[in-house]
Amino acid sequence: MSGWDEIAAGIVKAVQLILAGDPMVLQITSLSIAVSGTATLFGALIGIPFGAIVSLKQFRGKSFLVQVVNTLTGLPPVVVGLLLYLLLSSSGPLGFLRLLYTPQAMILAQLLMIVPITASITISSVSSVDPEVRDAVISLGADPVRETLIMLNEARLGLLTSVVVGFGSAISEVGAIMIIGGNLLGYTRALTTAIVLLTNQGEFAEAIALGIILLSLAFLVNVLLTLLKNRFAGTSPYARSILTNTSASPNR
Amino acid sequence: MGLIGGVLIVYSAAPRTRLILATTTSTVDTGLLDYLKPYFDLRFHANLTWLYLGTGQAITVASRGDADILLVHDRVKENAFIQSGNGSHRVTIMYNDFLIVGPATDPAGLANATSAMDAFQKIAVAGDRGQTKFVSRGDGSGTNALELRMWTKAGIAPKGRIWYLDAGSGMAPTLRIANEKGAYTISDRGTWLKLKSEMADSLQLTVLYEGDRDLLNPYGLILLNQTKYPNTNWQLAEDFFLFLISDEGQRLIGDYRVGNQQLFTPLFGIPETIGLPPETGEVQYWVAKLTENHMSPPSWVPASAGGQGVGGA
Numbered sequence: 001m002s003g004w005d006e007i008a009a010g011i012v013k014a015v016q017l018i019l020a021g022d023p024m025v026l027q028i029t030s031l032s033i034a035v036s037g038t039a040t041l042f043g044a045l046i047g048i049p050f051g052a053i054v055s056l057k058q059f060r061g062k063s064f065l066v067q068v069v070n071t072l073t074g075l076p077p078v079v080v081g082l083l084l085y086l087l088l089s090s091s092g093p094l095g096f097l098r099l100l101y102t103p104q105a106m107i108l109a110q111l112l113m114i115v116p117i118t119a120s121i122t123i124s125s126v127s128s129v130d131p132e133v134r135d136a137v138i139s140l141g142a143d144p145v146r147e148t149l150i151m152l153n154e155a156r157l158g159l160l161t162s163v164v165v166g167f168g169s170a171i172s173e174v175g176a177i178m179i180i181g182g183n184l185l186g187y188t189r190a191l192t193t194a195i196v197l198l199t200n201q202g203e204f205a206e207a208i209a210l211g212i213i214l215l216s217l218a219f220l221v222n223v224l225l226t227l228l229k230n231r232f233a234g235t236s237p238y239a240r241s242i243l244t245n246t247s248a249s250p251n252r
Numbered sequence: 253m254g255l256i257g258g259v260l261i262v263y264s265a266a267p268r269t270r271l272i273l274a275t276t277t278s279t280v281d282t283g284l285l286d287y288l289k290p291y292f293d294l295r296f297h298a299n300l301t302w303l304y305l306g307t308g309q310a311i312t313v314a315s316r317g318d319a320d321i322l323l324v325h326d327r328v329k330e331n332a333f334i335q336s337g338n339g340s341h342r343v344t345i346m347y348n349d350f351l352i353v354g355p356a357t358d359p360a361g362l363a364n365a366t367s368a369m370d371a372f373q374k375i376a377v378a379g380d381r382g383q384t385k386f387v388s389r390g391d392g393s394g395t396n397a398l399e400l401r402m403w404t405k406a407g408i409a410p411k412g413r414i415w416y417l418d419a420g421s422g423m424a425p426t427l428r429i430a431n432e433k434g435a436y437t438i439s440d441r442g443t444w445l446k447l448k449s450e451m452a453d454s455l456q457l458t459v460l461y462e463g464d465r466d467l468l469n470p471y472g473l474i475l476l477n478q479t480k481y482p483n484t485n486w487q488l489a490e491d492f493f494l495f496l497i498s499d500e501g502q503r504l505i506g507d508y509r510v511g512n513q514q515l516f517t518p519l520f521g522i523p524e525t526i527g528l529p530p531e532t533g534e535v536q537y538w539v540a541k542l543t544e545n546h547m548s549p550p551s552w553v554p555a556s557a558g559g560q561g562v563g564g565a
Contacts, residue, residue, distance in 0.1 A: 026257070027261075031259075033258070035262055089316045090484075091317055182272070183304060185301055186299070199425075200425055201280075
């Protein structure tokens with residue numbers, strides 16, 4: 001077998017494994033979804049408010065901070081993994097937490113990668129909301145919290161994208177969770193780390209099968225994103241209404 | 253297990269029945285651990301898991317207290333681990349050997365090699381002439397360490413030479429790289445046979461030199477120092493130790509076959525039969541321990557071995 005044959009065999013194997021409901025494959029897949037899903041949830045809870053504050057407030061060093069956040073989006077997973085390993089190792093400063101080689105540590109590693117991504121996309125999408133909306137909201141006397149919520153609502157497509165991109169990079173990441181999770185069978189073995197192991201062992205068909213499952217997950221998430229985009233696209237009715245109310249004087 | 257299995261794992265605490273073995277790629281890639289796991293898990297109500305690393309990294313991870321027990325194959329590093337007080341007990345549990353593999357055309361002429369050292373010299377000579385290449389693991393693994401010792405013995409400094417490729421990979425990937433490049437490399441017999449049975453005709457490398465005493469590949473099982481690493485799962489680690497050296501464990505190791513070939517030969521208690529230093533004190537201690545735990549040592553370990561050493565336990 002070589003090349004195309006192996007890829008074809010992998011596709012057949014993937015269908016077989018999924019149809020047969022192979023318990024190990026299901027467990028690895030659900031672990032991947034649970035780890036990356038949890039990391040994405042917390043990543044959004046931290047990254048979106050952080051990004052909103054940075055983009056709506058004016059302060060010294062703002063553009064530098066934005067550049068730092070943008071740089072951190074390119075944080076190599078393997079570096080995150082190595083740093084966290086040294087911190088969480090039994091002989092490291094956080095060793096007493098006994099977190100190394102657990103799914104919780106994998107969540108932490110992916111969270112560190114996701115926060116800059118979510119924050120960065122939030123900053124750029126909130127910044128690109130039509131400035132007239134913000135002016136209108138302020139002129140109508142909204143308090144800062146209400147103003148922020150309205151701005152986030154206007155930027156909701158970007159926020160949605162930030163969550164999906166965060167999840168996508170988490171679930172396809174291998175460098176950090178390999179070091180931090182240890183790829184322990186039935187405990188911290190995720191789709192990506194299982195693919196690495198199977199590839200090393202020359203079990204190409206199984207590796208491709210898991211790869212196809214991973215790809216399908218990414219595809220599903222993207223379909224979901226497109227559906228949501230179509231549903232929520234454009235300026236919100238509220239913003240439209242305040243814009244028409246306040247745009248009597250066009251050149252404010 | 254199943255679809256919600258993974259979700260439950262994420263939101264639950266780690267049970268104490270999990271044993272983390274830090275080990276070399278060859279015990280995983282050959283399928284040996286997958287084969288032993290159900291026997292151990294059932295008998296000791298445990299959950300054996302392993303970290304798939306090279307010997308060098310496995311020893312580093314264990315010395316940081318991040319694993320419960322070690323199964324590796326680099327006597328120099330193993331001894332250093334024991335001497336620094338990180339490990340409390342070490343025995344040789346099994347062995348196989350290393351093979352020098354390469355393209356069937358054998359441009360370096362290993363067919364005429366008189367020893368492993370000579371084989372390495374022939375590869376270097378052919379390499380310098382631009383006729384061949386050698387792929388090194390380059391990952392600090394036990395195989396890598398043996399390879400580097402062989403170059404030193406042959407009086408050759410291969411690093412930086414045009415024919416010397418440093419793969420920085422595990423055994424199976426290194427064999428595949430050598431296969432693609434038509435180069436020589438050195439492999440443990442277990443991984444070689446496993447890959448051979450999996451890749452069949454697409455693996456074009458053949459065994460070109462074998463059988464020298466220098467190419468013996470003994471595996472050491474090491475228990476961590478319980479006082480130094482109180483947080484490791486030492487109770488279960490000792491169970492695993494006893495399981496592997498017991499009659500049952502040793503027999504299972506010897507019975508493991510891939511494509512009808514035996515991959516590892518059990519060696520607990522008799523390292524001197526292949527010319528390794530005897531481990532009398534350790535063997536006496538462990539035979540007594542086995543008896544204490546109502547387990548029997550393998551048939552080839554002299555019954556008297558336990559009688560003298562009980563005091564040590």
